[in-house]
Amino acid sequence: MPKGILTPRKGKPDGDRLRRSVVFDDDRVDEETPDERPAETPSRSTRKRSQADEASKTEVQEIDEGPESDQEEYDEVCAICSKPDSAPPNEIVFCDNCDMAVHQECYGLAEIPEGDWICHNCSQDDVPSANSLGPRQTHSSVAARDVQRPDIPNFEQHLRSAQRVLLDRCTGRRRIKLRGQDEAYDKAYQLIEQTVVAGEGNSMMVIGARGCGKTTLIESIIADMSRLHEGQFHVVRLSGFIHTDDKLALREIWRQLGKEMEVEDELTTNYADIMASLLALLSHPSEIAETQDGVTSRSIIFVIDEFDLFATHARQTLLYNLFDIAQARKAPIAVLGLTTRIDVVESLEKRVKSRFSHRYVHLSLPKSLPAYWDICKQGLTVDEEDMVLEGLNPLLEGHSAFWAWWNGKIEALYKTQEFADHLESHFYTTKSVSAFLTTCIMPLAALSATAPSLQIPPAAGPAVSLEPPDSKLHLLGSLSDLDLAMLIAAARLDIVAHTDTVNFAMAYDEYTSLMGRQRVQSASSGMLALGGGARVWGRGAAGIAWERLVALGLLVPAAPGGRGTAGLGGLDAKMWKVDVALEEIPAAAKLNAVLARWCREI
Incomplete structure (x- = not known):
């Protein structure tokens, strides 16, 4: 609303406010039509000093105060730069909630938004509302928050690139490095290498708690193997959560292998035909793929996630056939079962268990808090040797300065007591890396060029959480x-x-x-x-x-x-x-x- 003499002043106590005698012209009030009345201020209005002049055009007689002091009282200054200038395209915009005044350029507003405009401080659910803070305290806190933007070339572009990479890591779209699992890595790598290079049939169980890195271990080995032996093996990925019976699993295997080996998909309607064709494809691939005699077929790596759920399928037909092919060396395949149950082999039928090679890899959770943080830190920062691999451009101006500033912010965050308590709560309860990275998704998504500060955990208040409930x-x-x-x-x-x-x-x-x-x-x-x-x-x-x-x-x-x-x-x-x-x-x-x-x- 336009500033008038009856508008309360936020910055001065009541004792300092000058008393005024106000006289209205009754005739002017009676003759005033709705069109002549001051229109309500639109939500996106920018209040300037000129509006104070327009308000002063009403028939008001002021006593005990001169025009100079009145003009000085109505001046509004930017909460960031403390300057009263307001002219297009850098006008002063007011928050519709806390009444904070900021310049468009100071706050990063390219244009005046339509409708209600709320500042970052009021739009954050985890920040106390403006009603709970005094006006001076609200303005100073927002100003301090927004002034933290460093003077780095291409800062916003660097921030968006880092935000994209770190969010992908926290959500699992990008794999983080495996730490502290060298023995398990070497054992699993040797088995897959024997299958790919020597054509041996193998099977192995990868056992570990949820979030310890079982999938990361296998995917890292497959990525390293692909760089050395590109095009010499296929990978089939199954999940017990998705493929709830053998029919769905067989169709998925046929789809993945048929697509990679260029086999016509003509037997997808009958379960028995799919099983027979799949067994023939695995045992004698040259007959279907029409390769020359004497040419060794490509190896196939089966990665079966949530392996214990496959053991609940009727008669365990799929597991029996896969283990039988691997043991009889009818084809160079490796069956890798990933599970959280240490007694998963006891749930296998006797005929299936007899064909399993009984090779195991056990993954342990981080044994110390520094080791846990060393893994979790990959979701908040990027190592120098991974910059190019993650799609970041080291030649862009300001690259080194931005990452020096960002890594310094992460180290400072790690030393705060709130973050230390948050990290310790995850370490001493679940030790799950994925659970901790889930709590970083919302703070990373809230980053912007005007609010680049990362706050983990969020401040107390009703905030959206992506963490699952502790119990049912x-x-x-x-x-x-x-x-x-x-x-x-x-x-x-x-x-x-x-x-x-x-x-x-x-x-x-x-x-x-x-x-x-x-x-x-x-x-x-x-x-x-x-x-x-x-x-x-x-x-x-x-x-x-x-x-x-x-x-x-x-x-x-x-x-x-x-x-x-x-x-x-x-x-x-x-x-x-x-x-x-x-x-x-x-x-x-x-x-x-x-x-x-x-x-x-x-």
Whole structure:
């Protein structure tokens, strides 16, 4: 809105404000039409000193103050450069939230935005709002934040390039270097090299916790092998999360191999035909690829991520055939299984286990905080030898100055107490590099030429987080009373029956027992006639509730075999583990009096 004599001044206390006597011309007010009234200030308006002059054109008589002091009071200065000049194309723009005044050039605004304009300080959810800070404190903090932009040639171009590379690293689109896994690297590299160079058939399990670098290890070896033996082998990548049965996996193998080996895709409708063609392609590739006799076929590297999920497929047909080809040396293939389960071989059938070579590579998590930071730091900076590989131009003016400034900012951030606490919390809980890099995505994405400061972790406040929840307790609020009753009954058995596994029959018996006890208590207290008797649901409804708990992951399989169950017979036979403790349920969900008593009384 235009500045007027009744507009409160933010910079002066009430005691310093001069008193004024104001007299309005009644005739002028009565004759004023809507068109003559001052129009409301648009959201994108730029307030200048001239607006104070326009406001002064109203019939106002001021006493005890001269025109010079009035003009001086209405002057607005930029919060960054402290200059009052305002002329196109460098006008002063006001924030619609905190009323901060800045020049377009000082704040990096190419043009005046349409609609409401909010400054960086107010648009950040993790920064306290302007209402909680005084006007002088708000302006000075924003000015200090924006003045941090260094005087480096092509600064914005360097910042955008670094932002692109670091975000790709944090999201997993670009691989970071493997640190502290030299022994595992050498062992896996030797096996793949024997397959590619000598044509041997091999199989190996790569075992390690989630986030320790299993995929990075294999992909690094494949990249190094490609530089030395380019075009001499194929790579087939499968994932247990995506290829949930052998049919999907076979189609994907045929698609990848058929595309690389230029085989016509004509047998994609029949499972048996695909299996027969795939076995012939792997065992005798010269017959299908029409190569000359005596020419060695190219090696094939199978990378099977989440290998333990493939062990849950019916009869494990795909694993049996792959291991059989590798062991019999019908074709030069290497089968690499990546898994987090150390007992994954025990879930293999006897015929599959007999064809596995029983070679293992175990990857360990970082053993010290400096070693953990040495890996995580790759998501926040780029080494000098990786500049060209990552697509950064070292010949661009200002390259060395920018990265010297950026690396200095990262080292200063590492020494702050807030960042140290954030890093230690990840190291002492999960030691997962990917989990830490996930927390860096939002701060890196928020960088700009006017706000180049990196803040990890973000300041306290309602901010968007990409981290997964710590547990599944947040799901309990969406469950029905029957779902909660079955979950509580299963969790009680862990304490009452001294067992860590439970099936549907055991949980339903406990549920009916608790409901029968509740009906007796209600009858003895006279509440049954008043509607206090709770309904006992049948096995069919309880079975649907049990399946819902399985689908949400609140019940996890206690033995290999997947989550699929066929009818109530399957529910009765399969054993499960409850993923939440009994004492955690009341705090995570709003329970009625009956269910709350079940959690308290054992």
